Amino acid sequence: MTISCRRRILRILQGTAVSFFLIAPFIKTSNGNGLIRFDAERLRLYLFNNIITFDNFFVTSLVILLFVFIFIFVTQIFGRIWCGWFCPQSFFSKLITDLSGKLKKNYRRAAAVFLALLSALILSLNWMWYFIPPADFIYGAVNHFGGTAYIIWSVIFIALFLDFAFVGFLWCRYLCPYAKMQTLMSDSDTLYVGLLKGDEDKCINCLACVRKCPVKIDPRKTPDNACVYCETCIVTCEKVLSKRGGSSVIGYNWGSVGRFTVKRANLLITMSIALLLSVMLVYNVFESRPLFVKYDSLYESGVGNYRAELKLKNGILKNTIVTFDIENGGTVEPRTVSLKAKEKKKITVTIRTGAEHSGDIKIKAVTSGGFTDTIILKKRNN
Ligand code: SF4
Ligand code: SF4
Structure with a gap:
């Protein structure tokens, strides 16, 4: 698959994922509840026309454990693919950088701050709407702003604004707990972005990829847990080397041997636990x-x-x-x-x-x- 084709798929996937999460709070199912909404007052999760009750502590624990193990399983195989392909933090950070970068130098900072404000507003409202239906939230904001929900929303909004405006991708490198935990989850067979096996000597050391990397690492010296798989280095290298009749020497590698394998004890253990938890969850949700x-x-x-x-x-x-x-x-x-x-x-x-x-x-x-x-x-x- 060519780089531009994969980039298009990546953009479509990101756009679909972000659109879905933005639109989902507005969708009602035939039982009158939201498509995905957590009712904190009644401890219920409305999920695709189903109602999962959390007054059962056992079911709640199973849901949390299952998410943890699926998360570990995906990370063991694909590394931080979530960060570059689906994470709203990196999606909006990249969008802000790309859009403001198209303007003249004098306006870039002001545009970035404005876009950070807008992104923080959209995301913080969207987050709250997974707990309080949008119409109720807006009605409450007009009539009795100042309740607990609005204090929580204000904190999220300010935190997101500061993140988008001043931290951006540095969050991914220094602060994101996922990056820290990845050290424990990934192994020598995990997918990573770096110099393609066999193409190492085709690098002309122009350092364009290093300059463009948003988390400030050297893509030629990966695997590095700070890498968010954003593919900026791949696109940059492609631009440089295509002018010389070549193509990017940076791409995706399946671990140290360059081949995907499931015969990994840690992967099989995680998969077995996740399957067992899924069966127990389905049975218990049905029962509760x-x-x-x-x-x-x-x-x-x-x-x-x-x-x-x-x-x-x-x-x-x-x-x-x-x-x-x-x-x-x-x-x-x-x-x-x-x-x-x-x-x-x-x-x-x-x-x-x-x-x-x-x-x-x-x-x-x-x-x-x-x-x-x-x-x-x-x-x-x-
Ligand atoms: S190394 Fe490449 S893929 Fe990883 S964060 Fe830097 S630019 Fe993105
Ligand atoms: S952009 Fe490509 S050629 Fe230039 S330093 Fe990076 S890997 Fe090497």
Whole structure:
């Protein structure tokens, strides 16, 4: 794959990832919640139309552990690929440098500060919207600015502004904890950016790549944990050597032997732990769903009158009261039923929809904690 083709893919990936994270807080799923949102008050994660409850300490621990192991696994293979390809910090830092760099020298600093302000505003708001829906956050800002959420937002905004305006890529080299931890995670087979194997003697020592490296390292002396895989050195070297009929002597290398291998004890251990954690998580998330409603049978006991047997299960460790409503018109008796923590119950309900009702019967069940489930009872004659 040519460098320009890979750069295009990189830009598309970055653009897609950043756009997704900017847009996601505005997307609502069919259960009325955000596509991805953490409800800190109720300790719930809304994730792609699912609700993960965190009142179960075990599930919370599994989620955190799984993220940690996936993170370690990806780093063991690809090194700091996240930093150059997806990290919002490096994306915005690079954008600010590139955009301000296009202006005349006198205006560059002022433009960089303005862009830092704008980026910090966008990112800090975006971050908060993963916890508070955008409309509620804006309403709160207009009506009672000064609450805890707005103090947190102000701190994030100021920190990001200072980072983008004055620290930039130096964060990646000196401050980012990921860079420090990478020393423990990567090994001699991890992917890195550096002089391509076999092309070392084609370097003309022009030092253009060294001058352009945003984290101020020598790309010819990598692997270096400060490298963020931004590819600036690759593009720079390509520009220099293409004028001489060659191509970049810097690129991606698979570790010291230049070949990808999975036969690495550390990689296999991490992969096994991540797989085990995934299985445990899926099982436990399924088990800790706040409410399960199933129905065994639906009998018509007269025109517009039905009797259904429902199986209920309270998946959480708290007592709850479930309230039923017929979504498409009608009544249900009993309308409420109480369930103890983790209790399973079988009940019979009577449904009256009226003779004119057509189609299947949709029962909406809402727990006292606000979790909603809808079951569709398919009509059939008995
Ligand atoms: S060595 Fe190359 S890829 Fe790594 S940070 Fe410097 S310019 Fe970016
Ligand atoms: S830009 Fe390329 S040729 Fe110039 S010093 Fe760097 S690696 Fe060598």
